[in-house]
Amino acid sequence: MATVKLQHLRKTYDRGKTWAVNDVSLEIANGEFMALLGPSGCGKSSTMRMIAGLEELTAGEIYFDERFMNRVPPRGRNVAMVFETYALYPTLNVYENLAFPLRSMGTPEAEIQKRIHDIVAILQAEDLLELKPANLSSGQSQLVGLGRALMRQPNVFIMDEPISHLDTRLRSRMRSYIKRLHIDLKYTMLYVTHDQEEAMALADRIAIMDVGNVVQIGTPQEIFHNPVNMYVAGFVGEPPMNFLECAAEHQNGSYHLTYKGSPVPLPTVAAALAQKQALPRDVVVAIRPFYIDAAHERSESHSLPAQVFVVEPMGDSTVISVNAAETRMQIVAPPEMRVKDGDHVWLALEPSRILLFDKQTGIRL
């Protein structure tokens, strides 16, 4: 296992005409579980392939511990990888697939056999050994893919969307499985995904990417509660963050936020900024669906009018979509909440949970 250090990675195609990775610097500590999160096309796969050595760097440096890796071919990097499409060798049975990485090192057959038996015992896949990949279900295939990556002690363990092709139930089972694997083995892991829920659930730290750059690196808690900009705020969390474009007005020595004439509470975090009179005129109020309360009657706190669009009862909670003027918002309400489509409701935003962003730059205030 090793520390992985990326310094100003850059990857361009077509002689610099298009770029996949603009400037990525990242350090993954020894034994850390790092998730690389972003939508498709954000450069996370290219970053991962550069770490694995499958793609050449246009610029930048890669270090495993203190070793400079740029010129080392994939086979010299000792990177284990689990692929989105499993990438099992179709002509070989499961046993031979598992043995494949050890065969290249000339490991004695007895040792290979022992290692395979250890791995299948961990994966509980003993009865798959004789099967060809074509006869495996998708869940079994990925189990074997995982097993093959576990056959040796890698510097880095990379997982590229390993469970995105599995069905929902299997996905959540594999997710906890992977997390437990990391707890037991303490490998340095890089988990590439577009699914924020997976990243949140699994990783020690998350690196969020957008158009070729790392936007924020932090623990799931930091990312969730302290997003650096609107992109991160909108990407993480389900149902997603609500955004309201508000006007900040300076009146009688204090700030007032209004949305289409309705008052919006000034967030606690912005009080200090307001003191310094440093708020821009156009701000975006962001609040997660859990921190909005809806009531049928207007009151001091419930001051924002809205109309119910749809109601989705989830059992343990009810997701209510409302239209507040032109903005669609989602609220997670307790299951007892009785509303129906078309109802007029009044919303209360919890001031301590409101985040403020500059509308022009998208940056957190």
Next chain:
Amino acid sequence: MQTSKITVGMVLRHALMLLVLMIFLFPIYWMLVTSFKPAQEVLTRPPTFVFEPTFDNYRYAFEQADFTLFIRNTVVIAGLSTLLVISFGSLASYSFARYNPGDGHILFFILTTRMMPGIAVVMPFFLIFRDLGKTTFGQLFALGLDQIGALVVAYTVFNLPFAIWLMYSFFQDIPTELEHSARLDGYNRLQVFLRVVLPLAAPGIAVTAIFSLMFAWNEFLFGYILTRDAARTITVGVSGFQTQQGILWGPLAAAAVVCILPMLGVALVLQRYMVRGLTFGAVRG
């Protein structure tokens, strides 16, 4: 009523199929029959359908006309050229499928070499091999006129473009993730090609090899121009029965039967794969 109507339709349809089949298969049937006829019955009018079969024609072909040599030549030439075609072709088409050198222009250029007719290049080939045969290099590899090496080279050159195009589509179908995985598993590029890519491309390579074999086996023009006796191929041998004394129909038919049998066998056994290989190439290429 209805059942009898269907039966009439079925009978008609089968009768029609039989008729078409007979039209198509008649030449082959007649060749087969002729090869067993005694010499005096070959050209009788009206033709005889009932006669006493004889092996004289086969005996003549193998003993007088040295067909054993022609078959041996053809096997060696077809086998060697197919081996070369597959060796060079698989490496080339793999490169095109993975690295696309020349942005498709080189690949297209390779195909264009197949667009000219054989007769257009047979004279240059003749001159090249005539001169090559006089050099030490040419003598070492038997590249002169009426030598086996010359035909091996000629067939390889002529077959390679088609083989590259056919195998190109097979290689393109192999997911790159498998190669990535193997490279991370500790193998270099050549090992990845040999251990992961080739086994997966095996059906495509087999189809290509069969087409290459068939071409070399059935080829006539190059064999006719570039050989005289020692390197004579089987198709040229068949044509050799047109002598100044007339056409020896019986031995010619016997030789023709020997000529088509191996490829007919291959085609029958492997027709499923060959059709797949052809449509595969057609759709992708």
